[in-house]
Amino acid sequence: MDEVGYEYLRLQLGLSSFPVERPARVRPVNRVLLSPGEGLQVPKSVAPKTDDPVEHLLFALKHEGINLQVLAGCMPHVSGAGLMERLRAAPSSLFLRKACYLWEWFSGQELVDLPVIAGAYADLFPEEDYVTGRSLKIPKWRINFNGLGSAEYCPTVRRTPAIVRGMSGDILSRTNAFLESLGAANADRALSWAYLSETDSSFAIERETPTQNKAETFVALLQQAHENTELTEDYLADLQSSTVTNPFEKAASFRHEQNWLRGGGLRGAAGVTYVPPDPALLHRLMPAFLTMANSLPANTDPVVAASVASFGFVFLHPFMDGNGRLSRFLFHHALCRSGRLGRGLLLPVSIAMKRNETAYLAALQSFSRPARRLWDVSWLDEDRFSFSFKGAPSVYQYWDATSCAEFGFSMAEQALEVDLRQETDFLARFDRMAKAVNREYDLRSNDLHLLIVSALQNGGTISRNRRKQLALRVQVEAFEFIESLARLELSAPNETSQSDQDESP
DSSP states (O other): OOEEHHHHHHHHTTOOSOOOSSOEEEOSOSSOEEETTTEEEEOTTTSOSSSOHHHHHHHHHHHTOOOHHHHHHHGGGSOHHHHHHHHHHOTTOHHHHHHHHHHHHHHOOOOOSOOOOOSOOEESSOTTTBOOOOOEEETTTTEEEOOSSOSSSOOBOBOOHHHHHHHHTOHHHHHHHHHHHTOHHHHHHHHHHHHHHHHHHHHHHTTOOOOHHHHHHHHHHHHHGGGOOOOOHHHHHHHHHHHOOOGGGOOSSSOSSOOOEEOTTOOGGGGEEEOOOOHHHHHHHHHHHHHHHHHGGGTSOHHHHHHHHHHHHHHHOOSSSOHHHHHHHHHHHHHHHTTOSOTTOOOOHHHHHHHTHHHHHHHHHHHHHHHHTTEEEEEEETTEEEEEEOSOTHHHHSOBOHHHHHHHHHHHHHIIIIIIHHHHHHHHHHHHHHHHHHHHOOOOHHHHHHHHHHHHHTTTOOOHHHHHHHTTTSOHHHHHHHHHHHHHHHHSOOOOOHHHHHHOO
16 A cells, blocks of 8 residues: 555554545655645655554654544554664654653553653644644653643644634734724724624524524623633533523533434435534543633634634534534634733624635534544434444544634634624715715605615615605605715725714714
């Protein structure tokens, strides 16, 4: 077989870990190359010379980075004696030290009778390749554990060009500056729109239109994101209960039964699109997940923290209902806990997610599809299924969150540069038109609002239904005047001045 490194270990050892995204394969090249669509191309002279798992392990650590899912599966198959033999020959080898540390981690055993370990402390996750968390020194191996989580639960985020651009863009500082530039009155108007539209979009993603009571409850929930409350089982259960109206679905704790998701309209087992961890594994992982989510904002880019918290929560699916909405709340919770977003401010990311539902689904499916293949699902009758997990718990413990974080940065950017700016432009256009109309005509305030909104939303034309509705209260010339103003506004770039903002009604 051409595969080497992680993909070789996964296939040769029959591991249940997800397929390696950028598999290493022997190719007729003269140096190691990362090729889009091809993965890692490896010259024969660099590839492992034997089928010994230790050789492929060391190759992978050197050339492919850290894949915790594969490492968790392969370490029980790696000879501790074989590692020790190599370590005695090269006690300063960084990759041997990493391998020994990871072997102890995943095998649950300890290596003894060590040689004197030399070499400077080195990070498990190289800073140039990964977004990292707090550093914990492991003196025995002179390794710094600097993952985003812990040994019990640890997503990884690679520093792809999109991630690097996102982190350098400092979206939260730009959001603070933009809203401050509007002045207090217009910032309040923009944020009122943002909270309501974020609520509507979060429900719309789940194909639901919230009642007024549901909408008000969710707006209040979003406002709680700024309270810097530590995530606990009790707190999340309270939040879940506040967003679910069915009294039978309100949770007092994390679920104690198997959950699953269905989609596509297919019947039986074929319609089950995702199966989260069983209750026993869920209750083992949730404390570690909560520890990660509570500590990330202090030392990690806020959008990365928001992405791994939001997606990690929905992949674990700790409640029987309400997980999607809560996962999007956790995105806001992480942004606010970072301390870098002004109190009361909001990036309406769910609006961007609703507009980009295909990309949102792709980010979710980057985990849900390979996880679903690890479950045998049998349809019993009506709404009853039998579930049998063929995989290892490590697939839920260690996952590559890179594509989810890239999506998070994209949505945060759009929330500011498209949604907040467009709504602010709309408000500025509305204000200018309202002033001009009020100078010429005496219209009811509600009628004026309806007509301006209709004209701006319909390319400068007031709908026939709106004209008919208001024909007995609005002069024909007023309709035409409003349409002409709207066309002028829509044909020119919006240049909102501070004076416009200060004089707005």
